[in-house]
Amino acid sequence: MKISLTLLSSILVTFLFSGCKEDTASENIFFSDVTSRSFHMGFSTWPYAASIESVNDTYQFIADHADIYSEHIDSNIPWYALINNQPLPDAFIKDIANRKSHKISDKTLTISVSLLNSARTDLATDYDGYLPNFTSYADKEIEDAYFKHLEYITEQLQPDYLIVSIEANELLINTPERWDEYKILMQKIRTRIKDRFPSLMVSESVTLHNLYQANATENNEVFSYINNLDFVAVSFYPFFKGLNTETGFQDALDFLQSRTSKPIAFAETSHLSENLTVDSFNLFIEGNEDEQNTYLRTLLNHAQAKNYEYLIWWAHRDYDELWETFPDEAKDLGKIWISTGLINEDGQEKEAYASWQSAFSK
Numbered sequence: 001m002k003i004s005l006t007l008l009s010s011i012l013v014t015f016l017f018s019g020c021k022e023d024t025a026s027e028n029i030f031f032s033d034v035t036s037r038s039f040h041m042g043f044s045t046w047p048y049a050a051s052i053e054s055v056n057d058t059y060q061f062i063a064d065h066a067d068i069y070s071e072h073i074d075s076n077i078p079w080y081a082l083i084n085n086q087p088l089p090d091a092f093i094k095d096i097a098n099r100k101s102h103k104i105s106d107k108t109l110t111i112s113v114s115l116l117n118s119a120r121t122d123l124a125t126d127y128d129g130y131l132p133n134f135t136s137y138a139d140k141e142i143e144d145a146y147f148k149h150l151e152y153i154t155e156q157l158q159p160d161y162l163i164v165s166i167e168a169n170e171l172l173i174n175t176p177e178r179w180d181e182y183k184i185l186m187q188k189i190r191t192r193i194k195d196r197f198p199s200l201m202v203s204e205s206v207t208l209h210n211l212y213q214a215n216a217t218e219n220n221e222v223f224s225y226i227n228n229l230d231f232v233a234v235s236f237y238p239f240f241k242g243l244n245t246e247t248g249f250q251d252a253l254d255f256l257q258s259r260t261s262k263p264i265a266f267a268e269t270s271h272l273s274e275n276l277t278v279d280s281f282n283l284f285i286e287g288n289e290d291e292q293n294t295y296l297r298t299l300l301n302h303a304q305a306k307n308y309e310y311l312i313w314w315a316h317r318d319y320d321e322l323w324e325t326f327p328d329e330a331k332d333l334g335k336i337w338i339s340t341g342l343i344n345e346d347g348q349e350k351e352a353y354a355s356w357q358s359a360f361s362k
Contacts, residue, residue, distance in 0.1 A: 030297055030358045031304075037362040039303045040108055040310035042066035044268065045099070048341070049321035059102045061316050061343075065360060068108040070267065070312045071099050071157060074118070074166055079126045082145035088152070089127045096156050103157065110161035110310065112205060112233075112267055113150060115186075120170035122178070138184040146185070147192050154197055161310075162197075163233050163267055164189055165204040169222045173210060183225060190229075201309075205233040205267045209240040212252045223259045231263040231309055232256075237337075238295055239272050239285050249298040257306055265309040270340035271295040273318075273350055280332045287339065293351040296342075300359045313342065313356070320345040 043062050047054040062069045073095075081088050103109070117124045123142075125131050134142050150164055165186060172179045190202050206226055211219055226232050234256065243249055256264065272287025296313075303311050318341040326334045342353040 030355050031300065031362055032358075034304060034359070034362045037304060037359060039308040040066075040068035041300075041313075041356070041360050042068035042070065042107070042110075042310065043313050043316045044070040044072045045102070046072070046315045046319065047322060048315070048317040048319040048345070050325045051321075054321070055098075055102070058316065059104060062107065063104050065316070065356070066107065067360075068110060068310045068312070069104065071109065071111045071159075072166075072268070073112065073153065074114040075124070076127045077115075077124045077146070077149055079132045079145055080128075080130050082148050083132055083141055091127055096153060100156050108161075108310070109157065109159040110163065110265070110267065110312065111153060111157060111159040112163040112166050113153060114166040115146060116165065116167070116171060119174065120167055121174045136184075137178060137181040138188070143185055143188050147189055150189065150193060151196060154193070154200070159200070161201045161203070161231075161265070162193065163203050163205050164193065166267075167207050167235050168204045169206040169210060169218075172218065172222065179221075201230045203229045203231050203233040203265070205235050208234050208236040208252060208256055209238065212241060212255050219259070227260055227262055229262065231265050232260050233265050233267040234269070235267055236269045237271070239276075239287065242285075243295075244286070244291050246294050246298050249295050250302070253299065253302045257302075263309045264306065266299070266303070266311045268312050268314050269299065270314040270337060272339055273341075273344075273352070274339040276336065276339065278332050278335055289351040292340070293355055296352045297355050300355065304359075315341045317341040317343040317347070318345040 043058075043066055045055075045058055045062070047058045076092070078089050078092050080086065114124055116122065123131060123137070132141065132145070136142075150162070154162060168182070168186075171182055186204060193200065193202055204226065206222055211222060236252070238244070238249055238252065241248075241252070243252060271292045272285060273289045273292040274287050276285040276287060277283070299311065302308075314337060318339050320338060323331065323334050323338055342350055342356055344350060
């Protein structure tokens with residue numbers, strides 16, 4: 001979910017030149033013509049506040065309103081311990097143990113793990129900022145360590161789907177000289193994971209907002225790569241591209257569909273329900289509940305028509321309380337997704353909540 005400077009620049013350019021909005025979809029009863037839903041629906045476990053109550057409430061909401069959920073592990077990698085066969089850091093062990101203790105036994109589980117840092121420019125660092133010495137991402141030391149990292153997470157949490165790298169195509173954008181060695185590394189990682197966990201569906205996510213309307217060379221390279229995975233895993237935030245109408249949403253989804261015959265899963269997505277202002281980025285994006293609802297309905301209809309694997313809405317509830325606890329240097333970035341939940345910060349349902357429930361009930 002994290003945003004890079006490259007993506008931020010794209011957002012700013014888009015909103016300098018974006019056009020007017022269309023009328024929204026009609027108010028017909030949503031999903032009424034569907035007899036049986038063909039895809040899983042769920043949320044990530046991102047909480048709305050820095051409290052045990054919030055964490056517990058989030059897992060309970062998922063239990064009541066989803067048939068799949070996502071554990072999103074996009075932070076540090078304990079490189080030193082993994083490379084030197086040392087005990088894993090307490091912070092890492094506690095994080096995975098907490099997720100394991102909250103596992104919802106009757107729900108499908110998808111896990112996303114990031115190899116890359118938050119800017120998607122290089123490998124993620126260790127908990128103390130340490131980054132191992134390497135010549136290439138494909139070095140055996142890096143391969144062995146990252147495999148052990150994924151193996152530990154998979155053994156502990158027992159997912160049905162595993163995304164072994166988050167928003168991989170941003171590395172091609174930001175650090176293209178590392179792309180070929182990244183591909184070599186991930187081929188080895190996927191092979192070892194599949195050997196160790198034969199029934200596991202494995203992929204790497206890409207950002208649709210960076211592929212849609214991108215140059216043909218980049219698109220061809222990325223789709224050639226991901227079309228060899230078990231399924232195509234997508235991260236998509238339409239407001240990053242200035243998309244705010246049913247036509248715009250549908251065009252992006254049709255573009256994706258035209259480039260792959262693989263099963264599609266939306267590993268993370270959401271849309272604004274309020275205006276977004278970030279002064280330090282000179283950023284203003286209009287948003288409202290009706291527009292959010294239009295995106296969700298468009299996506300749900302498309303997922304049904306095209307037999308998606310699953311759809312993960314990033315946060316079930318606006319996280320204003322959690323945002324207040326962010327360090328100052330993280331607040332501007334963290335604010336970007338703050339109003340994308342289906343429940344507002346006061347616990348009140350938004351328009352899109354009813355659409356979610358209509359589809360989820362099928």
